[in-house]
Amino acid sequence: MKRHLCTLLAAVLAPAVHASCGSSFCTVDTNWDTQGLASAEGLRLDARYSYANASTLRAGHARIAAATPSRSDEEIENQRTLNRLLNLDAEYTFNARWSATLSLPMVIRDHRHTFDSSSDGPLTQSTRFHAIGDMRVVGRYRLDPGNPFSGFGLRFGLKLPTGATNKTMTPPDPADPGTPYALERSAQPGSGSTDAILGAYYFQTLPGSGWGWFASAQLQTALATRSDYRPGTEVKLDLGTHYALAPGLTGLLQLNALHRPRDGGAAANPASGGHAFYLSPGLSYAIAPRTQVYGLLQLAVSQYAKTDPQDPQGGQLTAPRSFTVGISQRF
Secondary structure, X not given: OOOOOOOOOOOOOOOOOOOOOOOOOOOOOOOHHHHOOOOOOEEEEEEEEEXXXXXXXXXXXXXOOOOOOOOOOOEEEEEEEEEEEEEEEEEEEOOOOEEEEEEEEEEEEEEEEEEEEOOOEEEEEEEEEEEEOOOEEEEEEEOOOOOOOEEXXXXXXXXXXXXXXXXXXXXXXXXOOOOOEEOOHHHOOOOOXXXXXEEEEEEEEOOOOOEEEEEEEEEEEEEEOEOOEEOOOEEEEEEEEEEEEEOOEEEEEEEEEEEEOOOEOOOOOOOOOEEEEEEEEEEEEEXXXXXXXXXXXXXXXXXXXXXEOOEOOOOEEEOXXXXXXXXXXXX
């Protein structure tokens, strides 16, 4: 049975980026150490919440209308996907060169679409869950630890298949009520793959001016997959600046870019992948010497959703905006 599903381009709060049925999150960069905003040795815990509502159907750059029900036994993406992510990062900085971060996400997703049943007519299928996603372990190595005003370094690590891949939707297909109706693989809490993460960054602060800036690039690609599903290799680019507005208050601005080819394998949705550019303004405030709260709003400047080559009118669900808020504590 052919299915027309959906993709939300980018949104994944970095580090969680998996695109289908509007299943990604805000892609802002919250690696404060690689932006020159955090450098102290020791433990830092970062807890953040991200939200994205994927409700805009898009094919290529254009917004499109959903298909009209015709008893086709296909899925029609005419509703929406609510994506919420709770992420806990534990980062330990060993010295001026080395640090390591363990990231554990909790995925909270509510997806609904219309199933165009040939026997019962159109009906709403839905799924709602909160579940552990794919864990990440990432190291950082700084190449020039002696300079307090600029830094260049590398990031490297793994995304591990700790998230479930067996969530289902209700009700099942009326033509086969005894068989659970599987949620698309890319909308599951986990991808089922072990991925390599490789990246580089540069930051610079301008002494006495209150200004600083950073640039970063990251690639994530699957090393080991299962169940005929391979997530597309993701390339993420970030360019940002920050300015001290007042004691403890910092203005943030980022330009985020994401590119991802179609997912591969028999279980993949051919209407997946694409690229997007986002503008992300925000604020950070130190409520205590070791405690920082922050928030960023991400606005889509351009989104391109790849379609199924066999059905160019299919399209993907996208979110025109998303946000993330968080708190960071050093010990």
